[in-house]
Amino acid sequence: MNAPVTSAARGGGKRGSNPRHRAREFVLQGLYQYLVGKQDEAAIEAQAATVTGFDKADGELYKTLLHRTLNDATALQEALTPHVDRPWPEISPIEHGILLLAACEFKHFPETPYRVVLNEAIELAKSFGGTDGHKFVNGVLDKLAVQLRPNES
Numbered sequence: 001m002n003a004p005v006t007s008a009a010r011g012g013g014k015r016g017s018n019p020r021h022r023a024r025e026f027v028l029q030g031l032y033q034y035l036v037g038k039q040d041e042a043a044i045e046a047q048a049a050t051v052t053g054f055d056k057a058d059g060e061l062y063k064t065l066l067h068r069t070l071n072d073a074t075a076l077q078e079a080l081t082p083h084v085d086r087p088w089p090e091i092s093p094i095e096h097g098i099l100l101l102a103a104c105e106f107k108h109f110p111e112t113p114y115r116v117v118l119n120e121a122i123e124l125a126k127s128f129g130g131t132d133g134h135k136f137v138n139g140v141l142d143k144l145a146v147q148l149r150p151n152e153s
Contacts, residue, residue, distance in 0.1 A: 031097030
């Protein structure tokens with residue numbers, strides 16, 4: 001199953017020229033493939049490498065974030081669960097992927113400031129999520145940040 005075409009793949013988007021933002025867009029695409037298509041990491045990486053614009057993404061960040069998020073998905077989802085207001089099957093796979101990605105960055109990448117992680121997640125939700133998806137993502141991540149980054153949030 002192919003994931004939705006991202007603005008990174010199209011070469012557009014508000015932050016399209018930022019290689020780190022592009023990497024997050026491709027990670028989100030990969031998480032969509034994982035959540036909806038049940039694809040594994042190797043299939044996700046192989047597909048991403050064929051998409052126009054992938055070479056403009058920060059490849060190292062992409063691989064690290066994808067690997068870490070997929071390998072820790074169960075624990076990340078468990079950390080997020082108390083902060084979501086509905087069952088996971090009712091959450092869109094895009095918002096689900098954004099939450100997993102941001103939770104991974106909060107947990108495993110302390111060098112990335114809390115506000116950067118939050119802003120990136122909100123931008124992804126505005127670009128690819130539902131109409132008010134960014135509000136949902138913001139609310140959940142604000143609560144999670146207090147738990148995972150108590151000195152920053």
